Amino acid sequence: MFFAAAEDALPKNMLQCRDFDCLRGYALLALASLQDAKIRAMHMYIGHYFTVLAINQWHDESNWPEGMQASEKEERRRLSHARVEYPSGRNDTEPETPESNDGTGWIAGWNFTTDLYRILEHNLAMLRSRSSKFNLAGDQASSMSLSLQSQERVAQLYSALSPVFKQLQPATGDPARDIYGFQSANIQATMALLRMVYLSLEEGADLETKCSVVSDVLATFHQVPKPYMRAISTPLIYHIGGIGIILGSVMEGPLSESSCRRVRELLLSMADLLESLEAFLCRGAGAGQRLRDLVARLEEYMGNKEYQFIHPQAGAEPAAPPSQDVSSNEWGEPVVTDLSPQFQLPDEFLLDWTWPFAVSGTYLSF
Template identity: 35%
Template sequence: MALCALVSGRIRDGSVTNPKWDLESLHKIQPELFYDEAKKQLLELATESNIHILRAHAILAIAAIQNGKTRDMHHHLGSYHTLVAMDGLHNEANWPRNIDVVEREERRRLFWSMYTLDIYTVVVWGGIIRCSECQSYVAYPTEVDDDMINDNGITAQDPTPGNDSQSFAGREECWLSGWNFITDLYRVLEHALTRLRGYRRRQTTNSFLVGMFEEDFTATKASVRESVFQMYLNLPDCFKETPQMVCNVKKDRFGFQAANITATFQLLRIVLFAGSGTSIEQRCQIASEVVEAFVSIPIAYLLSISTPLLHHLGGIGSILGNVLEEPLSEADYTRVRGVMLSMAMLLENLEVIHHSTSASEKLRSQVSRIDEYMTRQRQIAPSAAVLTASEGMMEESVLDSQVAQSYQEIIPDGALDWTFPENGELLGDLTWNFNLN
């Protein structure tokens, strides 16, 4: 029932592009009916715990994101992590003794899927990390295709054993290699978040822990960025290039991994750059690269990833959100303008999965305001240049006063008429609440 709720929501939001499905018939039942029934059944099973209940909470958490129900998302995540804690399921040694190979692999996939979702929600909505990778004793899923796994064991030749992808060379013949790499990225993201928060807390709280564990805080953002970029370069091409969707399950699985890797890689870049104090030019550059990376993904994959992808894009606001509060040259304005227009074009293709006011229209409106401001600013400059020689002899303080007054007359509200929207204005509930500054 939980899966029906998620799939129905994705169908409603235009995520299914395979022409073989009769979507009209699938629209007849509202996603809320499946969602409410799944919640009702889970309430009746509140005292029980098994893999099916764990999966139901996991799927409903994602469905809640799809439906914009943030409180429900936290509820199902909390229920899942409570059940994991009650039975110590963060350690494979505590798993039921009688499970077969298939269930073991399913549990591994579920555990690491929920780990990545936990880190993702911390980035987007704030809060605390519920599941730390360094306290988890669960192996990665074995990198073999599903048809090579049965209750008797794994039949593949030389399967990758699994706890870590380590330097990750990647096995091109298995989509799970890309899936495990995504988990690697989220593990890096967890530590990046921990250290960024640690650095900020030193300004307001006692730093004795930093003194005790100094070596744990020495990794710089630049070195992390370089290491992650090298990890990405080491990937097989099938996980770096996203071909068009062909509606072939085996081939499209690789496409989905490539698309998800791109999205997660850019998410990590956003977090590493957002609080780094880089220049306006650098921030515009990284924001532009993030948008370009998403544009390079075929639209069918973007629609399939659906609402979670829009939350990724909300992170761009964390980079540019305070840019227009700073003194900017015309070149800087041009850079910001270009990023905003590129993002607007991308959002136009995704608005089928966005239920509130058009985000792209808001962006274009902001660009128009910037253009108006820049036009006024250019009109001021020539008028100041035609002063006569005698006028040029005026006291500098008087001239400054007049110029300042002319600015106030032309633009009485200053830059407030066109500044980049505050967090929450541009994408509504799709923007980040996590403070990266």
Template identity: 35%
Template structure:
């Protein structure tokens, strides 16, 4: 009998791999003779694959050498945690190599199991502060899948859930304020970056193995999280992978979708695809990228506006005193704005890029008739026709009945201003006064939005304001009279004040507001130095765009005076125009977190 007894029921002299990794006691299981109790509880294989540290016989064969480890900045299949991230969650390995097997890597399975309650809490936070803008989950069914531990057996679902956690955790860290948040989420043992690494751990260089909707959803969420981190290259990487997966699996056409999908699943598909489209147009505007997916190629319906509230079983009731209307009416209108933005981007670039080897197809076929005022008037008329719920942003109440509508209103206003700025870039040689008027209109709109919603939109809003800063900074490429400088200076200080409030909670703040004020002060000193001198306007040369300085800007108080003393006694601007030196004209801290130089045309785009 003793010889037939399984080894695991005998006294354990060596802990299994799982218990060793977690530094916990390895004890036999009464339910499963082949696994220890911990492996049985976690439902994982009980293995002893690590090399033994015991002294071996001199004739014992030497263990084969381990393969060399890739660098931290490796290609897609390598998934590396930084030392800081690894220390945030001690038993997560420093390096997990993605394999093509159907099984989830054991360390990540253990991580997901031990973080189950945190994952559910982060799903709650996502539904409150992220979902109104990116409604990519069916709360009821996805919560049930997590509780049933489906993410431990489905790599695609695991990746999308981990990416959701990474985004929600990053938004909370950067100032988003869910009404209900647990201490485990407020001060997590695993950082957002750990969840991000877990999400990408299942990716492989063979994209044909990344089949299914969940990988597309994961790519969009990882791209959004990369914006939060300020990693523009990662934004493009995951957005590009997502677009490739959509193309390979023909998800851009509903007739190729998997058969047998329930209506709620189709609705989630539609939200993800249109959400990924708006993200691509947004990055094209703020980073001057090209648009991979054009709206005319998407044979995907808008989300059904008859769906009240979320696609979960709970429904959002109509606010008091207003007729019943789905919040998706506002969300779909935002898609309309981005579809218009796509065409405005194309028009702007056709105008900006002149080629002597070919004629513009746009002018050949469609003509040059294009009016910024007419386009904006059309979209404003559509905006005014929206129900009143989408034209007011009251303070957050903690009641999703009200707040979901206010989120849509805030997002609509932000997108309208993005459209306004892009339309402005199509104008021919706007004056300083015109540039300042546009900037002031945009700033007035943003100041009227409660800070809660701006913080929820978070880092993408900083990038958008960076484009506005580029518009104002472009006026210094030409000689300025005192009156013109005073006008643009007021707008710059107002922009710095708004940025200061948004940046205060960001985990990866680049100090754009302080850098902007420091630049204004430098120009103030230069203008003062010209007070008693007569300077001819220097000959103009093509401006060379230089890389952003890596030097940290000096710390300044937000108490910089709103106006500077007049350079000329009368202050009427009839003195000599002053050309700001090239080094001062090009040192603006735009864009806020860009890793490489960003090039703009004369209007700031």
């Protein structure tokens, strides 16, 4: 009802739109569409947002009216795009908290996340151009070099960030304090997304690398207090969708018994995470149980020992016997290296691996 009322309140002719509140309206409708997984509507309202920006030249701070109050400039900086200063937070009326006593306002954490998304945008552009059939240069070495530079830049920015945004503090119920905790959680979630994009830029990433990234990302999400996960809301689902895409690519490739166990543990960890979110993210309902069902099928498949091993090519050196480790895994079996024979999961096993949270096939391409 409120969504329809907001649509009716906005002007039908964007050429006549001179009210800055209309820009705010288009941005809010785009966000609301994202929350409800109305992806076509989201793209439409993002398009309206940029159209109104371009018509009025609001994207460039130098075109704003002279004599604007500082508070109005701060408000516009939060909503506009491109050639504007970052919001400073100087006009916010926040109560004193232990987190802000060192002079660091919460907006600094938000601006850092904005930096991460700007870096993310450039990396996704590299990924799309590299995989495009119109990429005539095809310089993969260059994109890898730029990716490494990007990772170094993120490390530098994170090192300079105030310690208050590096600590995942529990939610207290006090908004003046929890807004800092939310910034920390949002930063960690966005950096996890960047890690997955960096993985997609890495040519020929092996199974161990993929599983290591998934393990680190899941560990991050498990550490974030649930109230902050709820505040991040639907975009978090799309982050988790990236994990599903990576695991799907792992299961499509050659596996060994030890790598199957690793995948099993990651699937169960992901199921735990999704089930902990189902209470407030309805789009995830049942996804955890579907992953557990997949694990049960994997265990049954591994238990019957009838899978087809991938034989080495003629003339290849025989693999050395796998060395035994003193530790054991959750199944009570000794951990072996991936020198054990490899096999391929049958096509019918992966037939229903349709990740339920993917916006489209082009959201992330691993």
